[in-house]
Amino acid sequence: MLKRGILWVGAMAAAVVLVAAPQAEAAKYPIKPIKVILATGAGGSHDMHCRAVASVIHEYLGQPFLCTIRGGAGGKIGMTALKRSKPDGYTIALGSNSHFGIAPHARDMGFDPKTDFIPIFQVNGSPFMLVTKSTTPWKTYKDLIDDAKKRPGKISISSNGAWGSSHLGIIQIMRAANVKFKHVPFRGGGKAWQAMYGGHTDLGWANVTTGGTLGRIKSGDLTLIATASKKRMPEFPNHPTFYELGVNYEYQSWRVFLVPKGVPQDRIAILQAALHKASKSKTLKKLVNQFGEKLIPLSGPKLEKAYLDEIDSYGKVFKDMGYKKKKK
Amino acid sequence: MEQVFEAIWQAITLQALTMVALGVFAGITVGAIPGLTSVMAIAVLVPFSFFMAPINGIPFLLGIHKGALFGGSIPSVLINTPGTAAAAATSFDGYPLAQKGEAKSAIQMALYSSTLGDTFSDIVLIVAAFPLAAVALLFGPTEFFALMVMGLTIISAVTGSSVLKGLLSMLIGILIGLIGQDIISGAERFTFGIGNIMDGVGTVPMLIGLFAVSEVLVQSEKKLSELSNKPETAHLKGGKSLDLKELVNAKWTIMRSSLIGTAVGAIPGTGAAIATFISYALAKRGSKNPEEFGKGSYEGVAAAEASNSAVAGADLIPTLAFGIPGSASAAILMGAFMAQGLRPGPSLFQEHAATMYGIFTLLLIGNPIMLLQGKLLTPLFARIVTIRQSILVPIILLFCVVGGFIYQNSIEDVKVALLFGLFGFGLRKLNFPLAPLVIAYILTASAEESMKQALVLSDGDFTVFLTRPISAFFIFLSVALLGMAVWKRPWAH
Structure with a gap:
């Protein structure tokens, strides 16, 4: 067991050396570690999932993920950092729908989730x-x-x-x-x-x-x-959803990798392929199960639609409430 | 019982001990660098533990948690830069001691009291986690508020020579504490649209600014020739070793502070700072030499360090008993436990008895390991005070800037640190004590939050703070403490 730990340290060290080395060819992707922004706090479920994915992804991507916490201001700091980052595929985020789905309707977040980000891979989600x-x-x-x-x-x-x-x-x-x-x-x-x-x-x-x-x-x-799930949860088949009770409310803590708009399609495809492979890895499955969750990998048009629907549905909720968005 | 001993025996392998020692060392180092926190260190190192046996991986992380709390006292003492809110009280007395040329003994006092406080809370964790966690759950918003009020009363003990200036300083602290989003309405107050202070002014950049940057400014007023000389105390080479007498003198302080730290630490979400402040105030009241507090009292250092390290072990009580992490580091540690299949809750000790007792054994062994490492490292660190100011001051400023930045990877926080540096410099020039400001600022946010939540629950009825027994107890104690301060006024002029 310790040996794997040592390998990991080795991989990290190699990664550091790679970053430091002059970057000659940019055509190949990725040639350096990928920074994953977390707009949530340290130790939360997003943090744990990011680190779990990061612990295996180098095997499939050839480069590690560096999970970077940029919490604070209800996700504004981390998400605007993603928006401002260079769209070269070396900065991505593990997003939360409370940041991209809900917050932009409540106040000025400094980004538009529909035009500034693209969802590339869903890790999973767990309903409230x-x-x-x-x-x-x-x-x-x-x-x-x-x-x-x-x-x-x-x-x-x-x-x-x-x-x-x-x-x-x-x-x-x-x-x-x-x-x-x-x-x-x-x-x-x-x-x-x-x-x-x-x-x-x-x-x-x-x-x-x-x-x-x-x-x-x-x-x-x-x-x-x-x-607050779409359908009854498999763990609780005898308990109703809010929809069944006539309440228009659905929310799951959603863990979705996002990239800033403008990242080349071929780079997105490389990331997606690696993430899909990683989600089949026994190690990652086991880690996520230990958290009490399951992997529910999803990408492509289905995910993009779900992403836009999520934003719109909360927009409607706020509109129905007659909520006036705070400007600053 | 036999099983338990078997488990303990199996846990103590060379590999496991090495991991604990590595963790403690990493923790001390991280703690000693202003701006770096144990939260960051543990978060970054958690994935390593995924691939180790639980008995190696988790004690490694616990070692960091432990080491960082002692490590935090080092910059507080040496360069007046507390890395966390909890270490702020350490610098109240640690830094004056370092200026007197007693850096080494001050750090040693921090080391001994840290280790003792930590050991005490580890034992409580092992013996009484579940009953204590059940009591901790009785703390709701009303009780939190009363506890914070008690924390605020200690300001009367640190007002310095002028009560008026002390109170003004406290009011400034309260004002700064009110910056940020209102908990109930979500409205932003005094943020001027600046994202970084939406959750309130960052504790770390503010502490760095107020204490360390202002110190740099004070030094920069001196003549270059004065700064280029070796410090007057340089020949002491960091000072003598701690006199055993000082430790014996502080024995009650250490015991009391460990108890307070453990009790407060068991209540999730209270934070180490409040425990530290209460311990500090009680130590001053109980001391034979209260006039030394704030000017270089070993008891002051002992009170602060024993209680902030005691919180570390106690943090894990609600974390493991209920799955409610007591602090940010405890939250990450909980993730590490879960990744190993050690799910918090009542069944944890039944299903995984062998692993848990092994982990606890190593947690305890971590304490003497920390003592040993601390003893070896302290003389090295203490030599910093022999460096001439013309070299040291720029280095401190560099640390301030870097520390402010790495706190949230944000340049905005560096600006906050520099701004508070100027502000702190002004206050020092006007002879305002900084301690009341810091304490008021740290406690205000949670006090206000809890008060509002309590009032929502009571439909706006203020008597709730007196009708709920735990809350009434703290309010009564606060009034009594204040009454005593007015009546005795042992340190006022």
């Missing part, structure tokens, strides 16, 4: 779930709504931030069921989950990995109210 501790009285969505009608504004739900992905879910439920909840925003999904699990808010949002939610629902520690 509305959960509550099993000690609360609600077992189903109907229980919750009936109670909320009796006590408007008394039941609290924590979210990962104002006008962020889970706040939208709360708004959509309130609109669909004509009820009022107490919305308590936190900085990040982890803290919001913690408030729910500590009993400080009544409900909260999670994906399968947040605080080991998958196992907690199965063991009966948490009650799953509904999932």
Whole structure:
């Protein structure tokens, strides 16, 4: 096992030497490591996935990925850095839909996701779930709504931030069921989950990995109210989606590699081929499974359509709410 | 039980010990370079652990986590540049000690108290992770706010000679702390559209500016001939070794600070800084020589370092018990655990008992390893104070610029650092103490956030802070501490 670690160190060292060496031929791609911008924080699921992919990609690409965290300002810093980077295929990003799908509708992000970026490869995505501790009285969505009608504004739900992905879910439920909840925003999904699990808010949002939610629902520690997925989740075939309940809300933490507009098509193809090969590698599959996720590789027109649909659907949500975008 | 010993015995291999030692060394180095944080180091090195056995890979990362907390004290003491918010309190006394020519003993004090604090919290982690984590969950927004209020009361202990200037300095800190997005409405306040301060002014660039850049400016006022001479204390070659008496004197301080660090560290999301500040204030109140605090007190260094290292072990309590990482480094460490199939939660110790006890054994062994490495490295580091200022000052400025940049790979943060350098210089010229500003700035953001969340939950009812028992306890304690300060005023003129 240690030997592989040493090999890895060797590969990194070789990469460093390569960067330092004068770059003669530019025709061949890639001839130097590829920088992957992460507009999310260190240690989050995007970071872990990037590093998991990076741990195998050199075998298929001939060059390593260097995961670079450029978090802050709700994704603005990292994503504008991607926009400004040279479109030569040496700077890409592992994007999150809260940055390219939601944030641009809420405020000025300094980029237009439709014209500035191209999605090249989907790693996977995991849907949000509305959960509550099993000690609360609600077992189903109907229980919750009936109670909320009796006590408007008394039941609290924590979210990962104002006008962020889970706040939208709360708004959509309130609109669909004509009820009022107490919305308590936190900085990040982890803290919001913690408030729910500590009993400080009544409900909260999670994906399968947040605080080991998958196992907690199965063991009966948490009650799953509904999932924000397109179809019922294979892990929870007996739990409804929000669509089924008449709530227009879908959100998954989406992990998609993006390139800035202008990267030559042949270079994109090389990256895609390597990523597809990597996603078949046993090592990567095992690593991602250990996180509690699965690889769902996707590229090409299907992904591009999904990307544009995602942006438009949140645009519609904000429009329906009558939200006025903040200029600066 | 036999199984546990078997597991422990198997864990202690040459390979595993080497990995821990490497990790600790990497951690100390990273901590000692201003601007580099253990979060970055662990994030970059996590993939290495994917390909090692859990018993080698994870202790390697834990070693970095450990080493960095001690390493952070080195620039705080030597060049007045705390690399993290938690190390800020170390420079309050560490730097004055270094100026007196006692750099070596100051770092050694940091080393011993760091190691003791860390060991203490590691033991608590191993013995009482689950019950402690359950208590930690009782901390909601209301309790967080009360804890932050208690943190703010310590400002009364660091106001310096003029209470008025101390309070003004605190108010400036609060104002700076309010910059950034409002948690409830998402509105941006005082950001002027600058992206880098949308989440608030970066702690690292601000600390670098306020402490180190301002120091460079103070030095640059001196005549060149003065700067070119060897420092007066150079003949001490970094100073004597730590007198055992000092360590014995600080024994209660170290114990108390370790306890506070562990307790606060177990509460996810509180951060090491608050534990450090509370420990520092209590150490001053409990000390026989409170007047030395801020002017070079070994007890001050011990309080700060013991508690910030104690947070390191305690961070892992909610991380492993509930899968709620207590800090950014704990979040990455959790990822590393998960990549090895060690999923946090109650079943972790049942399903993977052998691996977990092995990891814990190595976590504990990391402490004497850190002590040994620290002992060997300290004399080398301490020699920095013998360098003449004309050479050292430009190097410090270079560190400031580079440190500001690597914090977020952004030139904007360098500007923030330089701006705060000028600002800090002005404040120092006017004899304003910097400590109240720093503490107020660090605590304001989370205090405000928790207060607003608590008030949303209580429908705007302020009495909630007094009706919830844990919160009431902290508020009462804060009032008592302030009352005592007014009544005794042992350090006021």
